[in-house]
Amino acid sequence: GAVVSQHPSWVICKSGTSVKIECRSLDFQATTMFWYRQFPKQSLMLMATSNEGSKATYEQGVEKDKFLINHASLTLSTLTVTSAHPEDSSFYICSASAPPPLGDTQYFGPGTRLTVL
Amino acid sequence: QKEVEQNSGPLSVPEGAIASLNCTYSDRVSQSFFWYRQYSGKSPELIMSIYSNGDKEDGRFTAQLNKASQYVSLLIRDSQPSDSATYLCAVNMRTNAGKSTFGDGTTLTVKP
Numbered sequence: 001g002a003v004v005s006q007h008p009s010w011v012i013c014k015s016g017t018s019v020k021i022e023c024r025s026l027d028f029q030a031t032t033m034f035w036y037r038q039f040p041k042q043s044l045m046l047m048a049t050s051n052e053g054s055k056a057t058y059e060q061g062v063e064k065d066k067f068l069i070n071h072a073s074l075t076l077s078t079l080t081v082t083s084a085h086p087e088d089s090s091f092y093i094c095s096a097s098a099p100p101p102l103g104d105t106q107y108f109g110p111g112t113r114l115t116v117l
Numbered sequence: 118q119k120e121v122e123q124n125s126g127p128l129s130v131p132e133g134a135i136a137s138l139n140c141t142y143s144d145r146v147s148q149s150f151f152w153y154r155q156y157s158g159k160s161p162e163l164i165m166s167i168y169s170n171g172d173k174e175d176g177r178f179t180a181q182l183n184k185a186s187q188y189v190s191l192l193i194r195d196s197q198p199s200d201s202a203t204y205l206c207a208v209n210m211r212t213n214a215g216k217s218t219f220g221d222g223t224t225l226t227v228k229p
Contacts, residue, residue, distance in 0.1 A: 047218070104149050104213045108160045108163075110159070
């Protein structure tokens with residue numbers, strides 16, 4: 001149990017275009033989903049926390065107009081990178097948590113590798 | 118001071134040895150503690166969760182929690198080359214409503 005999927009697993013896009021990444025909890029309802037970014041050989045960096053039906057809470061320094069998060073249902077959250085630039089190239093990972101009995105554990109998706117040319 | 122600190126690493130142990138990974142946290146009211154393993158180029162996967170003081174064993178892995186000293190550790194017995202990865206300590210602080218604070222990770226290499 002507690003499986004989280006992400007789609008796509010990798011994407012290459014041109015500078016200036018937008019990219020949407022989907023995160024789904026497959027076998028549980030996720031009350032909260034998290035979006036992280038990780039650059040090579042660096043730590044996980046939390047970008048935002050989203051709860052179903054409400055606006056996402058962004059971490060300091062993360063541009064909410066650039067990284068649009070939608071959490072429309074208890075099993076789906078999306079991250080859209082708008083007007084992507086080469087510096088947005090990174091590994092984007094979502095995680096999901098659920099109420100008991102799964103508790104407050106975060107289960108991670110497999111990640112999406114974004115390359116902006 | 119970081120909220121969650123881990124051994125700076127990297128840590129190298131021979132195959133079959135015990136690997137010891139340590140983590141300290143700053144918020145005394147923290148409730149939940151997790152160890153994740155992250156292979157290079159992959160996302161983190163949960164190894165263990167621990168909520169009460171003492172030891173919790175799962176196969177070759179043992180998590181140890183000491184809330185009074187504010188540390189949590191992970192022991193890997195009979196280390197295998199496949200255990201070579203970065204290990205992340207995560208702490209859920211009561212004030213953060215389920216959000217985990219992660220350490221920077223300790224990279225472990227198990228040499229055959």
